[in-house]
Amino acid sequence: MEKMKKPFQGVLNIIRFNWHFYVVSTSFLILLILLSQIGSNSFQLFVNIICSAILIVILVSLLVSFFVYDLSGLYDFKWMEALDVNEPYTIVNINAGFDETSELLKNRFVNSKLVVLDFYDPLKHTEVSIERARKAYPSYPNTKQVKTNDLPFMDKSVDKVFAILSAHEIRNEEERNLFFKELNRITKPNGQIIVTEHLRDFANFLAYNIGFFHFHSKSTWLNTFSSSDLIVSREIQFTSFITTFILEKNGITS
Numbered sequence: 001m002e003k004m005k006k007p008f009q010g011v012l013n014i015i016r017f018n019w020h021f022y023v024v025s026t027s028f029l030i031l032l033i034l035l036s037q038i039g040s041n042s043f044q045l046f047v048n049i050i051c052s053a054i055l056i057v058i059l060v061s062l063l064v065s066f067f068v069y070d071l072s073g074l075y076d077f078k079w080m081e082a083l084d085v086n087e088p089y090t091i092v093n094i095n096a097g098f099d100e101t102s103e104l105l106k107n108r109f110v111n112s113k114l115v116v117l118d119f120y121d122p123l124k125h126t127e128v129s130i131e132r133a134r135k136a137y138p139s140y141p142n143t144k145q146v147k148t149n150d151l152p153f154m155d156k157s158v159d160k161v162f163a164i165l166s167a168h169e170i171r172n173e174e175e176r177n178l179f180f181k182e183l184n185r186i187t188k189p190n191g192q193i194i195v196t197e198h199l200r201d202f203a204n205f206l207a208y209n210i211g212f213f214h215f216h217s218k219s220t221w222l223n224t225f226s227s228s229d230l231i232v233s234r235e236i237q238f239t240s241f242i243t244t245f246i247l248e249k250n251g252i253t254s
Contacts, residue, residue, distance in 0.1 A: 010069025011062055016136065017129035025058060057209050064207035064241060072239050075104055079236050079244060085109050089159035092151075092186070095143075096120050096169035098133035102140040105162065112159075116143040117151065119179070120169075127169065148179040153186040161186070161193040168197055168216055173224075180228035184249060193230065193247040196238075197221070203240040221245065 015022060029051050036047035068074060089112040093102045097120030106114045118139060120130060146152060148170060161183050170176040183193050198204050200217040208214075216224075225232060225247060234246040 008066065008070060011066040013133070013136075014062070014065050014069075017132045020128065022058070025054065029054060060206070061208050061211065068239055068241050072242075074238060074242060075100065077104065077108060079238065080108065083109075083160070086111055087159075088112055090157065091115070091160045091162065092117060092153070092158050093162045093164070094119060094166060095164075096166040097130040098137065099140050099143070100137075101162065101164045102143075116140045117146045118143050119146050119148045119166075121147070124170075124172070124175070130169065148175055149182060151182045151186055155185055156188050156191075158186045159188055159191045161191070162196075163194070164196045165198075167195055168214070173220075176224050177227045180224055180230060183247075184228050184230055187249060189249055191249070192233070194244060195221070195247060196242060196244040198241055199243050207241055218243070 032047050032051055036044045039047070085108055087109075089109060091105060091109055091112045091114045093099075093105055093114060094117045095101075097118060099116065099118070102114065102116045116139075120134070122131070144152065163183075167176070167179070170179055180193075187193055198208075198212075198215040199221075200212050200215040204212040204215060222232070225245070229250040230247045231250050232245050233248045236244040236246070238244060
């Protein structure tokens with residue numbers, strides 16, 4: 001059976017892996033409140049407005065995260081219903097050091113061969129939250145450590161490739177393009193690459209404020225796909241905050 005996510009696990013992981021942000025924010029709020037005590041009434045009002053705005057931003061981001069990761073059914077993978085789960089696929093699931101999906105995929109595609117890859121490189125992918133996540137959660141059994149530009153598969157040998165909330169960790173455009181060219185290389189002519197991501201768009205700006213800069217824009221993703229001779233065969237909007245791109249090889253290069 002699939003492991004059930006614990007109540008509030010998604011949002012609590014966000015706090016756990018990004019606790020430094022909340023410590024800094026709380027310290028800043030306390031400092032503002034202390035400073036307001038020695039100011040005029042108008043200054044205190046100004047500080048109260050600033051503190052309220054900061055609290056609202058933090059609470060909104062946590063509420064959206066709770067909705068997306070704990071309530072929305074993101075990991076139910078209902079959008080996969082179009083895929084024949086009984087087919088004996090060769091599936092590759094690629095993560096960036098934190099893997100919540102491999103066991104779910106294995107239990108869904110029971111007749112398939114699942115290979116899990118981890119491209120996390122502490123010299124390139126410097127997010128402290130990923131380091132904390134790796135310490136908190138063990139890797140899926142037999143996960144292979146790989147480089148983004150050198151995946152251990154023969155050409156056109158994989159049916160399905162999944163990159164679920166992981167590819168955005170490749171911040172460098174050239175590295176990201178090379179990575180997707182590798183995904184193109186290993187995917188069969190009739191195979192698919194499934195990329196699930198937050199986008200740097202208005203909805204995610206409202207939810208995460210400046211945190212939305214950690215995501216890539218839709219145009220950036222489309223440029224990456226095009227540069228890698230991949231086309232979007234289907235785009236699935238999961239809530240207002242998550243988008244899945246179903247990619248296939250460009251027919252010209254298949």
